Amino acid sequence: MIAHETHTASGFYSPEAFMAFRTAVQGPILLPDAAGYDQARKVWNAMIDRRPCLIVQCINTADVVHAVNFARTQQLPVAIRGGAHNAAGLAVCDNGLVIDLSLMKEIVVDPATMTARAQGGVLWGEFDQATQQHGLATTGGVVTTTGIAGLTLGGGIGWLMGKYGLSCDNLLSVEIVTADGQVRTASRTQNEDLFWAVRGAGGNFGVVTSFEYQLHRVGKVLGGMVLHPISRAKEVLQFYREFTATAPDELTTYAGALTSPDGHPMLAIVLCYCGADMEEGERLIAPVRQFGPPMVDMLRPMPYLEQQTLFDAAAPHGLQSYWKANQLDGLTDEAIDTFVKYVSPISSPRTAVLIEHHHGAMSRVDPEATAFRHREECYDLVILSLWTDPKDSPTHVRWTREFFEAMKPFYRHGVYVNALSDDEGNDRVRAAYGVNYDRLVELKRLYDPANLFRINNNIVP
Template identity: 50%
Template sequence: MMVDKRIHELQESLRGRLFCPDDEGYDNVRKVFNGMIDKRPDLIVRCAGLADVIAAVNFAREANLLVAVRGGGHGVTGNAVCDGGLVIDLSAMKSVHVDPANQTARAEGGATWGDFDHETQAFGMATTGGIVPTTGIAGLTLGGGIGYLNRKYGLSCDNLRSADVVTAGGQLLKASASENEDLFWALRGGGGNFGVVTSFEFQIHPVRSVLAGEIIYPLDRAKAVLRFFRDWSIAVPDEVRADATLISGPNGPVLDIKVCYCGTIEEGEKVLQPLRSLCPPIIDTVAPVPYKTVQNFLTAVFQPGLLHYWKAGFVREFSDDAIEAIVDFFAGAVPKPFAAIAIEHLGGAISRVGPHDTAFNHRDAQHSLLVLRMWQDPAESEDNIDWARRCYRTAEPFLENSAYVNYLGDEGEAKVRAAYGDNYARLVAIKNKYDPTNFFRLNQNIEPVPEFHGSARQT
């Protein structure tokens, strides 16, 4: 059969491996981080390098196949895989080359933050990256990228210096401040809409020991602590990131504040002291630790394969009323583990980049609120999703009507438009130029509009 012959030719052309549904290992390679996702692609190309990516793009385009692109596979919506179609799987492309003299690191598109930190920390260097080591550098950076260093060094995408991109036409382009600048602008927040990024070059910074840990307060102190946290977190120096999370975990419901201070330990002790002496905590583990330890705080919690449902928004009004509403909802009927309402700490260097300088535009936000539900038994899915939705509805009056695309579920075009605000028109113009047929559409999709006359250059 013609199709079999073409598939055979594709396999022959690869240095990596092609998986079809009957192949041994297929069920393993189609799995992604979120256990809610159970998709069955017709073909999975586990690429060994750039040539395989180009071959997979050309094959899918010529055969008119739906295409998914997989980096670290952490996207909660499961867009890294598809039913039918072809997955361009970069998870075997993990190399990271560090250039300590120039303070840069180049990583392949399938590397995770665990891979990246491992290599850069050997030289006492780091850049802003995800706080769970199994998250991919690709999806995270392309959507923006928040992490413990974000207030000192900006988002992951703010540290991107250049990227190698395979377009829908199978062409390799470099995107940087001096080459294909429009594409470079779009890649810094616009997600996987514009091509397959095979390699990312980042600025890295000296980061060795940090002052970090968690301060856990009983739930009945949560309102008072959050009121203090709100004012304190806005006033602290950029070296601090502190996330306040209401957690229903194995040890019961608590307010957990995770902090990371990336300046000198002596200065950090002074800066964190007011938070640590606010009221007697259940536990305070804050101590000088290697940065890599901080990046592993959550490794045991976020085991692959658990079922996830997330909803999130940027905080518009962190008022006493907001704190009352959120804590009352959480404490009113504490959900079974694992449930969390995380208030993540932004501002600092993030807000010193203009909203039109990159596709990521939420530069004024000081906090993001993430409702995270995670469970094991599929029979509990309906109840858990319902809890997360009710929780989000409680918080919604205090949130911006926009979203961080990396936390966004399958919420439709209006939400994607809202996420990009007045950067959306420019993104459509760039999509028209680089992907006019919407070949890359399994993502928070920016639909091309062929008759659209907007400018791909910044206006």
Template identity: 40%
Template sequence: MTATAIPDLSRATDLLRDLLGERLLVPADADFATATRLWNAAVRREPVLVARCADAAEVADVVRIAHRCRLPLSVRAGGHDWAGRALRDGGVVVDLTGMRRVEVDPDAGTVTVAGGATAGDAVAAGRPHGLVVATGTVRTVGLAGLTLAGGYGPLCGRFGLALDNLLRADVVLADGREVTADPAHDAELYWALRGGGGNFGVVTRLTLRAHRVPAALAGMVMFGLDEAVDVLRGYRDLIAEAPDELTVMAGFLPGPQGEPLVFVCPVHAGADPGEGERYVDRIRAFGRPLVDQVASLPYEDVLRMFDGGMVDGNHYLLRTRWLPGLPDGAVEALVAAARQVSSPYSAIALHHFHGAATRVGAADTAFGLRTAHSLVEVIAAWAPADPAGPHREWADATSVALAPYALPGGYPNLLAPEETDRVLLAYGANVDRLRRAKRRYDPEGVFSAVPTLPEVRGAG
């Protein structure tokens, strides 16, 4: 390493202390451990500074100071990335968790959120107006990170991915410049942000299209593992003909007796509740329900269904596949994985991509897959005292078993940092344009975000 590349931590600390005062945290501070702790306790990263920012101007100054002092940078918004890319060893954390302001414009039909807002923040603010934004399935996930790389969720069929509803983003670039990206301003950055993740800058504010959905028919129907093959076959037939208004998850969740249960989670967000009820009755007929909890719910309560799915302090590892269909071989592989699960905390989820999300042009955003499919999320979870090996082996074996039925690539928000080959495959024909955008907006690779893009210098 040359002398000019040596990080100047002392200088960075002085400059950031002048800027932020007590909102700069160093390892000796009482709050530092909490500020660098993630929900996935398997992540072991040791940043050296946490910069708790209050607005975009402070974010810009922190980015410039980190660059000037040659310190690596990471961005913590929701901090929900399972691989922990919100933290970097020896780095400065641009902490947006205090920036959670939400503004609702009912007349314009928009919701504008600061960079640290969660999906729950946005949905709660829209609820008095009967407005929702497209989100993922969990309230605590940061809305920026979810939106930038995709955003599968309960409204996917009716309104598309979260990124399909992004109207504008305010961004701090790697050199500290503050820019706006929308169709009329920096349109190439706007294109890249919708699917390319946090690789181009720090998104300090997003404006999202809002939708009037006062309530949805939603809930959970669960069956015993002995009925899993029939349930998944029924699910396959159902999603093949589901209308836009109906988006359905399925998979396996831990059961009270230690054996997984197969679940089907419908969300019908249409105007005709009778249509929704007919589909729910069809789901009930897949087998003999052990749990049958479906009701008309405010969208905020729809997202509460998975609140207990991730236990802070446990260890997690995720694997993912895109399935263009659900042939019997894939069904059997999923059921076998459930029977062989290595931990009572682990789960498998199938996310339903259809409807409005498939009618966006493949080149209109950076997101690379616009044909109907199921996103498989393999979630290995275990207690901190357990050895990681058996759980990693279970997740990897499940991924391998599904590979013959899968499309290339996978959902960039879930791919592991080392899976850069699959990241490139995920973007398909968009990959070269995306890499050019990375080189244009972040030529020095300041942002190592989700997804982890390979080295871009010299890329075509």
């Protein structure tokens, strides 16, 4: 008897293979008609509306192995869902299988070795809560609902990066399920080539089921922000340029255009000093308090957990979102003038435009030591357009693209892969990896020659 494929509204697979798969998997499998399916396919960016034919909510590594094997043998597209916070919506796909790690939440902290192991469904807020119980932390995302998986695999920019490097710089090992369904450990002593690749190349090489991190002593930090009226944006950004030129490793500082809760366009300077000497920190940030002076000064000592929540209210789940980003070749007066032109006024009151200062420990790592390439001290422009009404999408997308294009004369070659949109093409992916791209292609041919893991910022084998 000839078996026929099952044809759903969003995919094809053998019913016999599916029944064997469903029997083997311990976690829930959601089909399009299942309760919970629509909630499970939602991601942080409400612009994304994709319908997979299967969502596999894995509860252990064995479930991930079964899901990878089923997708490969049935030739289904595969998306990997960790925190689902990526603006491009790469955690979900049409006509394919979503490997959902959101139920895999185990975190084990070892205070003696100052290490932690966490599964792929953990969010940064959950990870920080666990490590801060022991006065420990590692560089993590600046929004607590971001997943540890996507952020780390793409590099991992955060408030501690000047002192302790990127998230991926603090990675000690991973457990990963590769396209052949094998479970591998990758570290500096095991599968070293794969370990090199996962530190920056996203989900191109498999499904990372757990991450082992180096932790550091982090107690209270000196953090928060000051706010200036947007009319003073040019002089504030000129001050920011001079202030960050001599910033020590312990001090990470962003500038950003935003709208205050009462509707006023503002220019913010946001910072985090993670040094042990708070008096030294107060001395270092005194110029930020004094310049202007600011309309609002919210700088103060605070728990690291509080610092990590500063951007949470501005980036809730369920908004429409479109991003553009690129490193700047300095912060010249001309670049500042163009920036100010586009943020006066800003497109949407929910939108924020950041200029991030990247420096310190992250910039002293050899650019070829990990897949994450762009290590030079620089400023990074990130246009995070956010709005509520889908009908307004054309207006805000157009504004974002026009702003991004206007800033092009001031760009350098680098772009942070986690900030790429889904419409930017392979040239931009190549730009994210620079001279490391060719080596990544070789490793992709070795570990995923059929490009099973292609719903990502894809490295084409």
